[in-house]
Amino acid sequence: MYFKKKLVSAAAVAAMAALLFGGGRLTAEGGGDSAEGDGSSLLPWSAEKETIYFWYSDENMTNFLNSAAVSFGEREDVRVIPVLADGGEYLEAVNRASVSSGQVPDAFIVSNDSLEKAYLAGLASRIEDVTGVCGEQNFPAAALSAVTYQDKLVAYPLFFETSALVYNDTYLQEWASQIAMKELLEGGEVDENPEGTDGIAVDEEQLAALRAEYYSRAVPATVDDILHIADTFDVPLGVDGVMKWDVSDIFYNYWIVGNYMIVGGDNGDDPSQIHINNPETVQCLEVYKALNQFFFIESDTVDYGNVIDDFCQGKLVFTIATTDVAKRLADAAKEGVLGFEYGVAPLPGVSAELGSRPMSVTNAVAVNSYSEHQELANRFAGYLVTECADSLYERTGKVAAYAGANADNPVLQVFKQEYADSIPLPKMMETGNFWLQLEGLFSRVWNGADVTQLVQELDEAISAQVSAAGK
Secondary structure, rough: OHHHHHHHHHHHHHHHHHHHHOOOOOHHHHHOOOOOOOOOOOOOOOOOOOOOEEEEHHHHHHHHHHHHHHHHHHHHHEEEEEOOOOOOOOOHHHHHHHHOOOEEEEEEEEEEHHHHHHHHHHOOOOOOOOOOOOOOOOOOHHHHHHOOEEOOEEEEEEEEEEEEEEHHHHHHHHHHHHHHHHHHHHHOOOEOOOOOOOOOOOOHHHHHHHHHHHHHOOOOOEEHHHHHHHHHHOOOOOOEEEOOOOOOOHHHHHOOOOOOEOOOOOOOOOOEEEEOOOOOHHHHHHHHHHHHHOOOOOOOOOOOHHHHHHHOOOOOEEEEEEEHHHHHHHOOOOOOOOOOEEEEEEEOOOOOOOOOOOOEEEEEEEOOOOOOHHHHHHHHHHHHHOOOHHHHHHHOEEEEEEOOOOOOHHHHHHHHHHHHOOEEEEOOOOHHHHHHHHHHHHHHOOOOOOOOHHHHHHHHHHHHHHHHHHH
16 A cells, blocks of 8 residues: 555654654664665766765665666766665664765655655755756646745655546446447337347447447546446446445545645645645545445455456456556556556546545655765756656656656656646644544544544644644
């Protein structure tokens, strides 16, 4: 589950924050092994070349970063050394190496929700974007919001994760055919026993026109559209349900309330912008609660991986997925093991009156305030997030935040559209446990609990936390 992994990481970072702001910066003696040299790529170099160390924690990024380091190093006549660090205590390791090592991490990849911690710890500096890389000509507003803290750009957007609606297009075509035929039958436009036959005679042109009309509206714009399909589709043999998704993970649920439940404002860093308990949020959650009557998903046993397996096997019409599904479906289609056509669309509105908005997480490149090579680190970061963006997906399976990347991939373009409309994961330490609490709220709502009471309780709890932190 996507957000379960994020919450484990967030817990580790929260422990670091307690040390940072309770008793000064962490040092190498503060515990844990240094990541210095772990997984580093020792590239050709000479002692005279200016050298920077670039840290990251995801092994899948290794080939991409090695390639970028070599090409940038050759072009600029410098040395870039990628260093793979343990992701469990990643920021602690960056901090230890910064204050007590001869090889300071000059730049590093960090999730946007950790940028406040990194900035206040002195690990992320205001970027020196002398070439204007971080502008709306290169990145959507969501990406720039994700790397903005207190009105300062403190990192370069590299790649993102968000969610979208995935659908079985073959089934939608079949549904359109069923509805078109039903309309003709109900309107008396067919002869059920034409002379000399035992079949049904239809006007094929009329049927084709109706089928096309219904198919053009088959991709749902609202949750009601999905429910209409569920109510009218005589699903083929082997289909377990019209829609299923991981209702246990807030990352796949947040879109329901994302347009109205605001935590930290657009940049996710303003404690005064907390809007949890409002009529729209309550209405959206009431719609979510009602969905359990249609889809009967067990929140305590559902698993994202199994849901995607079911979709790939043709057992579902719709699901909600993250960007990883793009490669999986493309590979299955290429191998000839996918028995249907598919598509990806923006998440539907909650209703005709209530909108939706997905959550996103942006992984960005921060330049370390401790670095003695900040100008070079800024240049490499700008190079990495723009000139290398087109090779990122091919090498890592991650989708670049850079607007110009992946223009030839229509599925990724939908995810990029959703990313542009998304609400970035907030940076505020005051609300670090908000997501665990919200995930619990969604689980209880799904299983029938009172929405109004739960929203009020969450609002009071978070408001109390923010108030206490401000004293």
